Amino acid sequence: MKHAIIVGASSGMGREVCNILLSDGWKIGIAARRESLLEEIKASCPDRVEVMKIDVTAPDAAERLLSLAERMGGVDLFLYSSGIGKQNSRLDTNIELATIDVNSRGFTAMIDTMFNYMAAHSGGHIAVISSIAGTKGLGAAPSYSATKAFQNTYIQALEQLAYMRGLPIRFTDIRPGFVDTDLLAGSRHYPMLMDKTRVARSIVRAIYSKRHVKVIDMRYRMLVSAWRLIPKWLWRRMKIQNENTTP
Ligand SMILES: NC(=O)c1ccc[n+]([C@@H]2O[C@H](COP(=O)([O-])OP(=O)(O)OC[C@H]3O[C@@H](n4cnc5c(N)ncnc54)[C@H](OP(=O)(O)O)[C@@H]3O)[C@@H](O)[C@H]2O)c1
Numbered sequence: 001m002k003h004a005i006i007v008g009a010s011s012g013m014g015r016e017v018c019n020i021l022l023s024d025g026w027k028i029g030i031a032a033r034r035e036s037l038l039e040e041i042k043a044s045c046p047d048r049v050e051v052m053k054i055d056v057t058a059p060d061a062a063e064r065l066l067s068l069a070e071r072m073g074g075v076d077l078f079l080y081s082s083g084i085g086k087q088n089s090r091l092d093t094n095i096e097l098a099t100i101d102v103n104s105r106g107f108t109a110m111i112d113t114m115f116n117y118m119a120a121h122s123g124g125h126i127a128v129i130s131s132i133a134g135t136k137g138l139g140a141a142p143s144y145s146a147t148k149a150f151q152n153t154y155i156q157a158l159e160q161l162a163y164m165r166g167l168p169i170r171f172t173d174i175r176p177g178f179v180d181t182d183l184l185a186g187s188r189h190y191p192m193l194m195d196k197t198r199v200a201r202s203i204v205r206a207i208y209s210k211r212h213v214k215v216i217d218m219r220y221r222m223l224v225s226a227w228r229l230i231p232k233w234l235w236r237r238m239k240i241q242n243e244n245t246t247p
Helices: 012-023 035-044 061-072 093-120 142-164 196-208 218-229 232-237
Strands: 003-007 027-032 049-053 077-080 124-129 169-176 213-216
Touching (some): 003 012, 003 061, 012 035, 027 035, 027 061, 035 049, 061 093, 093 142, 124 142, 124 196, 169 196, 169 218, 196 213, 213 218
Parallel strands (some): 003 027, 003 077, 027 049, 077 124, 124 169, 169 213
16 A cells, blocks of 8 residues: 655545545555644544644644654655635735735745655655746746745755766656635635646646646646746736736
8 A cells, every 4th residue: 555645635636646645455544734634534534644733834844744744654745735825916925925824835844854854764655736827927926926926946956966976766746736725715706717626636647647747737837938928028018917827
């Protein structure tokens, strides 16, 4: 039986991926802050689910993750699905710093802890749900797009580090477009909105096939390719400032 840990499993894509892995026979360690939601998942499969309350921004987050890994008896797959994001055209610094805390500081604490754990054990697979938002700086969501770019670059760096140290650790950077989850709740209509269950299936396929980077879906792959062609001088002048800018 394979073992996975999902941080950010209480809702959204993390929870959907958890459901798929459970139906594929995995044993799963699930973590997030909302313990009652995690307990709901455990109730559906008590023998194969371990729960740990983790706030990735808290000082004890790494310790709690390690304790979950020990309780699991090993980790083959680690998925980081925790994240927050808000439009912030008025540039409220509190929103920016809170986003950096979860998406950069918390992310780094969790990923480094798992990297070191896998390095000391028999290796493993680290997957992250980042976003297509890391492709360009988005004026309406500065910290969101910057932290997603941070995640993209960090995973690329760790992939090289694992190679340099001869460690059998694989990485998958998953970059979805807009997905119908709590992250977007309360916002206006989003174009090309994807169903979270369908996206979770693509995520699991990308992990099973050991993809390095996976943009979901085809339409967003085309969009990202087009964005990359836009020259910097033109991007600076583009008014992408409605509410639909935090995938
Ligand atoms: N929805 C989209 O359009 C979209 C598109 C591209 C990428 N993404 C990314 O996908 C990831 C998953 O988001 P989602 O869309 O599935 O939304 P979601 O349903 O809001 O899930 C976010 C998860 O992050 C956890 N989380 C937030 N703050 C945390 C903290 N301090 N400590 C631990 N866990 C924390 C939440 O759990 P608790 O609140 O229980 O702690 C929840 O499980 C995020 O990184 C997001 O940026 C989303």
